[in-house]
Amino acid sequence: MEDWEKAGKIAAEALEFGKKLVKVDAKLFEVAEKIEEKIINLGAKPAFPVNLSINHIAAHYTPFPNDETTFKEGELVKIDLGVHIYGAIGDIACTVDLGDHKEFVEASEKALNEALKMFTPGTKIGEIGGAIQKKIQEYTLVPIINLSGHQVEKYNLHAGLTIPNYDDNDPTPLEEDQVFAVEPFATNGEGRIIEGKPSGIYRLEQIKPVRDMKIRKMIQFIAEEYHELPFAKRWILKKFPTANFALTLLENQGILHQYPQLPEKSKALVSQAEHTVIVKEKPKITTKV
Numbered sequence: 337m338e339d340w341e342k343a344g345k346i347a348a349e350a351l352e353f354g355k356k357l358v359k360v361d362a363k364l365f366e367v368a369e370k371i372e373e374k375i376i377n378l379g380a381k382p383a384f385p386v387n388l389s390i391n392h393i394a395a396h397y398t399p400f401p402n403d404e405t406t407f408k409e410g411e412l413v414k415i416d417l418g419v420h421i422y423g424a425i426g427d428i429a430c431t432v433d434l435g436d437h438k439e440f441v442e443a444s445e446k447a448l449n450e451a452l453k454m455f456t457p458g459t460k461i462g463e464i465g466g467a468i469q470k471k472i473q474e475y476t477l478v479p480i481i482n483l484s485g486h487q488v489e490k491y492n493l494h495a496g497l498t499i500p501n502y503d504d505n506d507p508t509p510l511e512e513d514q515v516f517a518v519e520p521f522a523t524n525g526e527g528r529i530i531e532g533k534p535s536g537i538y539r540l541e542q543i544k545p546v547r548d549m550k551i552r553k554m555i556q557f558i559a560e561e562y563h564e565l566p567f568a569k570r571w572i573l574k575k576f577p578t579a580n581f582a583l584t585l586l587e588n589q590g591i592l593h594q595y596p597q598l599p600e601k602s603k604a605l606v607s608q609a610e611h612t613v614i615v616k617e618k619p620k621i622t623t624k625v
Contacts, residue, residue, distance in 0.1 A: 337614065339424035340515060344612050344622025346378045347419040347426030352625065354386070354417065358432045360409050364388045365399040365570075367407075375419050383418030383425045383493060385537050385568035390414075392603040394483060394521055396535045396595050401570045410435035414608045416519075420565065423490035427517035428623040429610035440522055440607035443475035447520035448609040451485075451499070455619035457512045464518075466503030472522045480521040480606065482528050483598070488515045488612065491563040514615045515622075525604025532597035536569035538583065541593045551582045555591065566595065 354371040368386040375382050385398040390411050399405065407413060416429035431441045447468045454464050472479045485499030497508065501520050540558050554576050558567065572579050586592040600606050614620040 337513075339421040340426070340614065341620075341622050343380060343419045343421040343424050344426035344428075346375060346380045346421075347417060347428045347612070348623045348625045349378060350375045350417055350419060351415060351428050351430060354415050355430065355432055358388075358407060358413050358415065358434070360434060361406050363403070364405045364407065365403040368399050371415075371417060375417070380419045380421050383420040383427065384566035385571070387416035387429075388413060389416070389606075391605055392525070392600045393532070393597055394480060394529050394600055394606040394608070395598045396537060397597050398535060398537055398568050399570065400536050401573050407434060412437050412440060412605050412607060414606070416608065416610065418493065420491070423563065425488050425493060425612070426623050427488065427493070427610060427612050429519060429608050431607040431609065437605060437607070439475045440477065440605060443472045443477050443522040444520045444607040444609040447471040447479070447522065448518060448611060451518050451520065452611060452613055452619055452621055455510060455516065455518075455613045455615050456617055457510055457615060459510045460506065461497065461499060461508045461510070462503050462506040465500035465506070468500075468520045469502040472501070472520060475522065477522040477524055478527040480523055480527050480529055480600065483519070483521050485516055485518040485610075488517050491565060493565060510615045512615055515612065516615070517610060517612050519608055519610035521606055521608050523600050523604050523606045525600045525602035525606075528601045529598040530601050532599045535595045535597045537566050537595045538569065538587070538592045539566045539595070540564055541590055544589060544591050546589075546591075548582075550576075551586070554579060554582055555586070
């Protein structure tokens with residue numbers, strides 16, 4: 337478990353670093369790049385592109401190449417980042433309030449804290465979701481029911497079991513040494529996300545034969561560098577500056593999957609908090625400072 341704990345520690349440090357960068361008028365592109373550079377300088381690799389999702393966007397916004405978007409007064413900003421050491425992942429997130437949305441930040445954080453206590457062998461998954469839901473509702477908010485926490489395995493960010501943000505009556509018991517990323521989302525809207533615009537975040541879906549030698553080299557690079565972990569368009573363009581067409585082609589052929597941005601259905605505000613935890617008699621939270 338050493339790599340898991342090291343990845344979690346670096347993720348926590350990177351998040352603390354990133355929180356200080358999220359300020360009014362700061363460029364999202366520069367913040368994301370600095371956080372990812374910090375992860376590398378600390379001796380790890382990003383497990384996925386840094387997500388900087390604002391207001392009603394719950395997840396999957398990472399800056400595009402040459403993105404000039406800046407943070408604005410009053411916004412609710414989710415920082416979601418991942419770190420891996422030889423595939424062992426630390427996944428962590430928090431909400432930075434650039435306005436007056438204290439209840440949103442507290443709701444997701446308190447729900448997360450309630451849930452983390454329950455990651456002991458034998459706990460039923462549905463019971464964890466119920467605890468998250470109850471805590472969020474205490475703030476007169478609702479959980480997003482079609483976003484969930486997820487089991488994590490080496491080089492696999494979504495490895496099977498999910499941790500709901502409401503009581504779905506799932507009787508599945510937790511088992512010792514399973515690893516989960518737990519991430520309550522709170523909103524004052526409908527409590528559902530929908531698929532939005534393309535995100536510029538991709539994952540290698542499957543390798544198929546292609547004729548173009550340059551594209552074959554790009555696929556090989558993606559497979560060796562990222563395995564099946566998500567990566568950003570802006571990362572690829574640094575290595576392959578003319579890759580825009582190739583990315584579209586590979587997505588159309590089913591070789592790459594592009595994640596959509598995930599807005600809340602009613603365009604209501606969303607907050608998020610997240611930690612990675614190992615199931616133990618005393619749960620081991622790898623991403624706590």
